[in-house]
Amino acid sequence: MSELRTDLERLGERARPGQDAFERLEHRRRRKARNRRLGAGILALVLTVGGSLAAFDAFRDAGDGRTIGGGGSDGLFALWPEQTAADLAAAQERVDAGDPGSAWRADGMEVARRFAIEVLQWPDALVVHRETVGPKPYTYHFDLSVPRDASCDQIVSNATCPTSPVTIAMRSLGRQDGVWSIVEVYSEELALPLVAGEEVEGGTRISVPTNLPDGEKVSMGLAFLTACDATGIDDNVEASNGMLEFYVPAVPDACTGYVYAMLPKTGAGAVAIGSFLFTDAPARPAIGYFVEAITAIPVRFVNDVSAEVAELTCDGTGVISPSRSTVSAQADGVHIAITDSGEVPVSFTIVGAGGDGAEPGERKETVWQLPPGDATIYCGAISGGGTDASSSANLNVVDPNRLYVPAGLDCASVVGEAGSYAEGATGFSGDPVQVARDHLSGLEFDDLVERALYPESEQPVVRVVRDGAVVATVRFFDDGHGGWLVDSLGRCADTPIGSSEEPAGVSGAPVDPGVLCIDLQVPGESDNIHEGSDLHVDGRHIDFDTGCLVAPAGEPLTILFSNLDEAVQRNISIYTMTPCLRDILAEGTSQVCPPETFELPIFRGEIITGVSEIVYELGPLERGEYYFQDDVHPAANGFLIVG
Amino acid sequence: MTEREAPAPPASFEGFFEAEHARLLRALYLVTGNVQEAEELMQDAFLAVWERWDRVATMDEPVGYLYRTAMNRFRSRLRRVNRAARKVVGSAAGGDAFAAADERDALARALATLPERQRAALVLTELLGYGSEEAGRILGVRDVTVRSLASQARAALRENLGGPDE
Secondary structure (H helix, E strand, C coil), rough: CCCCHHHHHHHCCCCCCCCCHHHHHHHHHHHHHHHHHHHHHHHHHHHHHHCCCHHHHHHHCCCCEECCCEEEHCCCCCCEECCHHHHHHHHHHHHHCCHHHHHHHHCCCHHHHHHHHHCCCCCEEEEEEEEEECCCCEEEEEEEECCCCCCCCCCCCCCCCCCCCCCEEEEEECCCCCCCEEEEECCCCCCCCCCCCCEEEEEEEEEEEECCCCCCEEEEEEEEECCCCCCCEEEEEEEEEEEEECCCCCCCCCEEEEEEEEEEEEEECCCHHHHHHCCCCCCCCCCCEEEEEEEEEEEEEEECCCCCCEEEEEEECEEEECCEEEEEEEEEEEEEEEEEECCCCCCECCCEEEEEEECCCCEEEEEECCCEEEEEEHHHHHCCCCCCCEEEEEEEEECCCCEEEECCCCCCCEEEEECCCCCCCEEECCHHHHHHHHHHHCCEECEEEEEEECCCCCCEEEEEEEEEEEEEEEEEEEECCCCEEEEEEEECCCCEEEECCCCCCCCCCCHHHHHHHHHHHCCCCCEEEEEECCEEEEEEEECCCCCCCEEECCEEEEEEEECCCCCCEHHHHHHHHHHHHHHHHHCCCCCCCCCHHHCCEECCCCCCCEEEEEEEEECCCEEEEEEECCCCCCCCCCEEEEE | CCCCCCCEEEEEEHHHHHHHHHHHHHHHHHHHHHHHHHHHHHHHHHHHHCCHHHHHCCCHHHHHHHHHHHHHHHHHHHHHHHCCCCHCCCCCCCCCCCCCCCCCHHHHHHHHHHHHHHHHHHHHHHCCCCCCHHHHHHHHHHHHHHHHHHHHHHHHHHHHHCCCCC
């Protein structure tokens, strides 16, 4: 068990459930049901008085912000027969007025049977009560199944009827004796991890446990029930390792709709019918089909968190959609998926980055090193002579985790060179940053060598920062055996940095600790250099007994720190050397370095109080200069030379 | 990486609650930094599972379903908080975490500095022993994102706690 895990468990122990945890859960459940009941009562009253649609706002559940019966101004969280508050109110009015054609809406069993025939397209249905959940207003669950003597052959040739039941949850969303609405539909083998009214984010995945065998395809997608100015999405998802994975692309924010997973049996192969299954859309395909298994949950879609993959569709006729979207950068870059929805191959261009193509029906996901901000993507038919400049989409790249590190050179005149290798050439193994440190000539001690662009980009890019300016970048490529070869090197014209087959080391400031420390230390203390891999530092009079530590590179180090100041807090921390810190040490000034100088110590020593000792253990350090200080009394500081 | 114990099939919802609620509460506390909020989220998740217990009980991984539900609730809450904060102050002020926790506890203070998503990734992978793929399913993100978030969290904790460099 790791130390961190042990620490987390210890901290987690602060949250101890009470002995009555289950009783409180039951109480919460009752309270939630009562809220629904109150909401229903209020709705019924208001509908009776004026039929006002605003009454559906009364369904808001104070418990968790979800709405159960009504979806606020957007409508209901219900699937069938109505999906909007207006339609539900109208249905209730028709029933109350004695409309014989609407009488079935007040009969739950008949609503269930009609659902099986009209939506699932079954020849007939047996309706069996499964369970009642609630207190009032109860939610009734019914199992629907096809009668044994029914034939599905009339719908789809040579097809056997479904053998597993489809379960529906029904509730009277208005007054208690009001019309019935189907609020959820589910099949055992397609268990969407959602509940009615839940928020579903664009750009996330929905993982569905399933008992279906690997390779079996399921129709999954989403549909919008309110006027969201968007079309539904139908996808074919393959079961793999007991799981179905559905990616929710960017969706209009705050739209109400449903997510579904379905096994339709059709007479025409794969067909997209899920996104208008519960509506009376005239666009429903005029083909024979019935539903074998289905789960559908009404939800609210939200889109204030950007997607991990920008999903764009290009049909090769000058249309790329959506015209504007937002994507969140990932550790390896910005993921963009282009789906060719047309009948010809398309090519797309990301301005300033490059391009690719997709075949009809293909979804091509590629990763780009785009900086945060706006990007423009063009797309068009390849047969049309390339991308169509009139068809473009704007992509807003956001980087909430601040992963992106710029790689642009901060100089007016730039020189570049490309690597050239014989076939089978092997590169340098290890971390690309270390490879750069070892094989770039012309580096100086103060140079910051670090990963640029995105930290897990397939082609690593390392940059060299000197005095706050990027002066060189090197791009590597994989030699196929885990080694890195230099693909290209760019540098400022006045900065003589190059690549070297042999370890190059650093140039510039000398590493001779005797010279460095004698030069920089206060006269009279120059003999006070502590050297070795087991260092001992005394802290006395709010200072250290040395301003210069010298240690070997690549070995674990220990520092025995003896605090000799009574009742005073002291420690030793080690930081990356910067020109500002060097000035402080060299000139003894008390200038203030930028706050970021101290944000990321290489090692932060535990603070000890009063006369006591502590042994700090440090991992191996790379060759170079470092700065150490007492964080409580930063005027106590010095050089750590590792060489 | 720690291995998770194979979950025993739950016999009843009450038994499932008894077996899992303390662990879920601890995990949510570490993610939210607030005991009351963790308990609210825990109750929400169990209520959702209870409403469909007949189906959840037959799943291979009912515990995974519970955690997915809990993390969905957690993310929904985050969005609401951020939206509310934007409306009030024009930016997503986070408020919170472990702010009222014991000031003497370095780990609590260090966790409080992490973004919620990093905390969630850390708790799922480090404390609960989920692999990055399963943790990704629970959080609704890709496995590479989980690895990145957990790695950032560990690095930040190392910095804040003064642990050894790797």
